[in-house]
Amino acid sequence: MHVIIELSYLLSSILFIFGIKKLGSPKTARQGNTYSAFGMLLAIVVTLFDQHIVTYEWIIIGLIVGGAIGATMAIKVQMTGMPQMVGILNGFGGGASTLVAMSEYYKLIDPTRGFTHQDSVTIALSILIGAVTFTGSFIAFGKLQGFVTGKVVKYPGQHPLNAFLVLIVLAGTIYEVMFPGTEWLMLTLLSASLLLGVLLVLPIGGADMPVAISLLNSYSGLAASATGFVLGNNELIIAGALVGASGIILTLIMCRGMNRSLMNVLLGGWESAGSASTTAGGASDKPQGDVKSVDAQEAAMIFDAASSVIIVPGYGMAVAQAQHAIRDLTNLLEKKGIKVRFAIHPVAGRMPGHMNVLLAEANISYDKLYAMEDINDDFPNTDVALIIGANDVVNPAARHDQSSPIFGMPILNVDYAKTVIINKRSMNAGYAGIDNELFFYPNAFMYFGDAKDAVSKLNNEIKEL
Amino acid sequence: MVDILMQIYVFVLAIFVGFELITKVPPTLHTPLMSGSNAISGITIVGALLSAGAEQFTLSTILGLVAIIFATINVVGGFLVTDRMLKMFKKK
Numbered sequence: 283m284h285v286i287i288e289l290s291y292l293l294s295s296i297l298f299i300f301g302i303k304k305l306g307s308p309k310t311a312r313q314g315n316t317y318s319a320f321g322m323l324l325a326i327v328v329t330l331f332d333q334h335i336v337t338y339e340w341i342i343i344g345l346i347v348g349g350a351i352g353a354t355m356a357i358k359v360q361m362t363g364m365p366q367m368v369g370i371l372n373g374f375g376g377g378a379s380t381l382v383a384m385s386e387y388y389k390l391i392d393p394t395r396g397f398t399h400q401d402s403v404t405i406a407l408s409i410l411i412g413a414v415t416f417t418g419s420f421i422a423f424g425k426l427q428g429f430v431t432g433k434v435v436k437y438p439g440q441h442p443l444n445a446f447l448v449l450i451v452l453a454g455t456i457y458e459v460m461f462p463g464t465e466w467l468m469l470t471l472l473s474a475s476l477l478l479g480v481l482l483v484l485p486i487g488g489a490d491m492p493v494a495i496s497l498l499n500s501y502s503g504l505a506a507s508a509t510g511f512v513l514g515n516n517e518l519i520i521a522g523a524l525v526g527a528s529g530i531i532l533t534l535i536m537c538r539g540m541n542r543s544l545m546n547v548l549l550g551g552w553e554s555a556g557s558a559s560t561t562a563g564g565a566s567d568k569p570q571g572d573v574k575s576v577d578a579q580e581a582a583m584i585f586d587a588a589s590s591v592i593i594v595p596g597y598g599m600a601v602a603q604a605q606h607a608i609r610d611l612t613n614l615l616e617k618k619g620i621k622v623r624f625a626i627h628p629v630a631g632r633m634p635g636h637m638n639v640l641l642a643e644a645n646i647s648y649d650k651l652y653a654m655e656d657i658n659d660d661f662p663n664t665d666v667a668l669i670i671g672a673n674d675v676v677n678p679a680a681r682h683d684q685s686s687p688i689f690g691m692p693i694l695n696v697d698y699a700k701t702v703i704i705n706k707r708s709m710n711a712g713y714a715g716i717d718n719e720l721f722f723y724p725n726a727f728m729y730f731g732d733a734k735d736a737v738s739k740l741n742n743e744i745k746e747l
Numbered sequence: 748m749v750d751i752l753m754q755i756y757v758f759v760l761a762i763f764v765g766f767e768l769i770t771k772v773p774p775t776l777h778t779p780l781m782s783g784s785n786a787i788s789g790i791t792i793v794g795a796l797l798s799a800g801a802e803q804f805t806l807s808t809i810l811g812l813v814a815i816i817f818a819t820i821n822v823v824g825g826f827l828v829t830d831r832m833l834k835m836f837k838k839k
Contacts, residue, residue: 298787299764305780306771312833315783319826322790329793335800340812344799348819355820356827364778367828371785374821378791381814385798388807400751499781502788509794511754519754520761521790527765528784532777628774635777639832647839653774 283331290328291517297321298521302528308648325517361643362600365633369423369495372502376415379505380472383408386512387468397462401512406455408508409468410475415501417479422494425486426632432488441549444481450474485549489597489713491632493536493547500529532634539628539654541680541691571722576703578736581729582743584701588665590621592657594694595637596630598671598706602733605644608670611737612646614744623650625657625667625694627675658695667699671733673712676704679719688714702726705736779832786825792818 298321304314329335359367383405390397390405424430454471458464486494503525510518537544576584585591593612599605612622624646630637638651661667669676672694679686680693696702697720704726711717720726729736772780795818798811 299768301787302765302768302780302784303771305776305783306768306773308773308776308833308836308838311776311779311836312830315779315826315829315833318783318787319830322786322792322822322826325790325793326796329796330800332797332800334797336802337800337804340799340804340808341796341815344795344812344815345819348816349823351816352820352823352825353827356824356831359828361832364782364828364832367824368778368782368785371782371821371825371828372788374817374824375785375788375791378789378795378814378818378821381810381817382791382794382798385807385810385814386794388805388810389798389801496781499785499788502785506788506791507758509791511751511758513794513797514750514754515793516754516757518790518793519758521787523758523761524765524768525784525788527762528769528780531766531769532781535774535777626774633778634781635774635779638775639778639835642832642835642837645835645837648775648836649838651775 283333287328287332290324291515294321294325295517295520297324298524302524361640362603364639365491365495365631365636366423366426368633369419369426369498372495372498373416373419373423375502376412376419376498376505378412379502379509380409380412380416380475382509383412383512384468384472391463391465399459402459402462403455404508404511405468406451406458406471408505408512409472410451411501411508412505413472413475414479414482415498415505417476418483418494418501419479419498421480421483422486422491422498425483425488426491430484434487435485440481440485444478447474447478447481451478482548486547487713488632489629490547492629492634492636493533493544495633496529496532496536497544497548498529500526500533503527503529536629536634539692541688573709573721573728574726575728575730578729578739578743581703581727581740582747584666584703584727585615585620585740585744586618586747588620588701590623590664591615591666591668592623592625592661592664592696592699594625594627594667594669594672594676594696595641596627596670596672596675597632598733600631600636600640600671602671602735604670604733604737605640605646607734607737607741608641609644609646610741611744612650614741623652623657623660625652625654625696627654627672627694630672630675654692654694661695661698664699665701667696667702669696669702669704670737671705673706673718674714674716676720677712677716677718678723679716683719687716696720697723697725700725703729705729705731705733707732776836779829779836782825782832783829786822786829789818789821789825792822
């Protein structure tokens, strides 16, 4: 039986690998997800035949309760709420790892069992990673949902406090190796880890959540791996490593999209973000010139004369739930024979791929969605660039203004288009807290209003032309 | 000692497989990638089942039960929501 179980775990790992491989294309992705789900089902079913499992009532209760909660969340969640959903799922994964490690700890504390050095180290590691993921994810969830401040949080003694907590965890682990089974020590280690998770995510600003969520995703994988080390189970190690790698890659892509180091993001905000918001009023470094604005009718006429349009969505589109109105706009323009494409910046929205999911929800064909590097050279040949709820990622200052905090960040070159229409609610600065010189460019027009209302009005005007 | 060395081998090789696979996922699918891979990290459920199914009912089993609930939320929620998203990615 043991051999059959081990081979089934191997098969399950292979299903995970093929499942992720099939995520390489939107055509096969859904099938890939099904492969992974089957891999998971297989792992669960064969584990139930393990000789260590003798009672089933708690297992059945746990599966039913967890399954019902998970399914309800998955069915109810809105597509705009996806970053929160992923955030909270990360948290549950991390929490499960911590609980399994603690459960193992209390099994081994029995005098007839006893700890090896390896047990002590892997359990401590599993508790640490799992607990940081657990509380960190819930803080991230709170920030996305709006009940924890989305601002960059800085307080005196921040770094010494974090370093102190890391020291406690390290010392606790060493002590636990020397004197295994010291319960209060393990509980201290657990508390320090839980607190560390809160303090590590709290300083991260709302618009940096793509990085935080990706990193927590990676942690949730590493937590599963750590549990694998505790239990000596290769499948947990493999599956966890795959997820860990995935999260790290996404984290690095997000950081590159902002031209910032991971440390800079984790320690909170743009280098000058704290001061920029207060000094932005200083007139000296404000871009000079006139801002021109258009109303729906004028905007419609600009579109009517165009033959190619690129739409640049940002977080503002998600907030206003404007994706359906944008789909209607796309259809109207295409009916007129205008070529419409979408340019998506890697850090647009609150998580990797956020814009793509919303546009897919609105039934916009995925072959119209272009990544930044695939479309950036096309702006000079484009008649109209329409920006909806994006700001910093289209600020030309990133290309030439060495004094700008976002200097060097890769941006969408919307200003190279013949005409740029910027839909925004107001002239307020974006997340980086700086003014956008694009708004003052001669080829730029502001089209003020909530994204959903503004695009709907635009659609009506285009219909009447 | 041999055991843990073998485990580290497996871990490191799996990380490399992960890097190879994930770099081929297009940006348009990054959200489903996250939620899907997240569901995979719910594999901890295997450990949770072993903890909760032990003979005697102890603190260890209670922790195992809560772990099952957490891991099942992760697994079921993750795979279902990923499927919901991937269903929407259409080419016209």
